[in-house]
Amino acid sequence: MRTLIVAAVLVATTAAAATAAGRPSRTIEGTWTARAEGADRLHLTMHHETSTWGNTTDRSQLQGLSDADIHAETSTPVAFRIDREPGLIELEGSFRQGRGSGHFTFAPNRQFAGTLRSLGIRGADDVSEQDLLQLAWAGVSARYVRDIQAAGMERMTVDELAGLAAVGVTPAWLAEMRRLGYGGLSPDDATGMRAVGVTAEYVSAMARAGYPRIPADDLTGMRAVGVTPEYVAALRAAGIRDLPVDEVTGMKAVGVTPEYIAELRAAGLADVPADELAGMRAVGVTAAYIREMRAAGVSGLDTDGLTSMRALGVTSAYVRELAAAGVTGLTSERLAELKALGIRPGAGAMRRRN
Structure with a gap:
């Protein structure tokens, strides 16, 4: 009887461990491409079904792949692996002159789902093999989770955890952000900031440029479009x-530069407000366009009229055709109205475009 009880306990324990993450494991297969970046780094991109993801990693993380393999003059077969806590990625293919491609197989470690659950990661009960692959690819480990939790990133989902690791959010980076006034960042804010390259140096430089303690999402937007202290100056x-x-942010996003401002002033537009500068630049109003409209006889060339005309596609040819048809009072506002209505000259009479 005692033997039967022990056997039953062992069977139950084994079954529980096998289903700790909700279902049996299955392998994942896909393709990969890679290119060398510098002496010891490789940008590796993975493709599985409709998903694609990649990052740059140290070659030391790729077990079984040598520099000689990567930079071989002729196509060279390779087989290497990335062995991490969420699972094992095995890659086969070939390299030639710093570029490679092939197929991969991922064997997930479903016990890692139990580790995530014990660490309080939300959604750990529903971790899929695809989730484990992304966690492995991002380099997530139990230590990484504990470290970023200790640095203030206490509550996160499985997807958020993978995102944080993929873009390089580290305990040191979180500590720097906290020192600069960005403590208590959400996973989304931290991922967004790190993804676009927000560093302690950037935050400090923008503060000196007149933008201290701005919200995290605004800081991310500024960095994403390339706003720098030099641009502000x-x-x-x-x-x-x-x-x-x-x-x-809006001005930088559409390409407003000091040179553009100077060109507009030389064309007769001075002291244009920032939001109007952005609007003009966004639709393609240039100094050449202003001169072209002026030469065609258009009057009332203000910022609103120029923006509307350019957005609607008013050209000097259109203006001259209207004038030839006897239309007078060709101000920028009037031209924009006519173009918006689809009015065009033809055979000496005005016609509405169908």
Whole structure:
């Protein structure tokens, strides 16, 4: 009887361990491509069904792959692996002159789902093999989870955890952000900031440039479009000062530069507000366009009229055709109205475009 009880306990324990993450494991297969970046780094991209993801990793993380393999002059067969706590990725294929491709197989470690559950990661009960592959690819380990939790990133889902690791959010980075006033970041904020390259140096430099303690999402937006202290200083030198975050971000996003501002001024448009500068640049109003409209006889060339005309596709040819048809009072506002209505000249009479 005692033997039967022990056997039953062993069977139950084994079954529980096998289903700790909700279902049996299955392998995942896909393809990969890679290119060398520098002496000891490789950008590796994985493709599985409709998903694609990649990052740059140290070659030391790729077991069984040598520098000679990567930079071989002729196509060279390779087989290497990435062995991490969420599972084992085995890759086969070939390299030639720093570029490679092939197939991979991922054997998930479903016991890692239990580790995530014990660490309080939300969604750990529903971890899929695909989730484990992304966690393995991002380099997530139990130690990484504990370390970022200790650094303040206490509550996160499986997907958020994978995102944090994939973009390189580390305990040291979180500590730097906290020191600069960005403590208590959400996983989404931290991932977004790190993904676009927000560093302690960038935060400090933007604070000195007049943008201290701005919200995390605004900081991410500024960095994403390339707002730098140098850009802010150049705008100030051009007479554009003390812009709100959304306006300086919008101007940079559409390509407003000090040179563009100077060109507009030379064409007769001075002291244009920042939001109107962004609108003009976004639709393609240039100094050449302004001169072209002026030469065609258009009057009332203000910022609103120019923006509307350019957005609607008013050209000098259109203006001259209207004038030839006897249309007078060709202001920028009037031209925009006519174009918006689909009015066009033809055979000496005005016609509405169907």
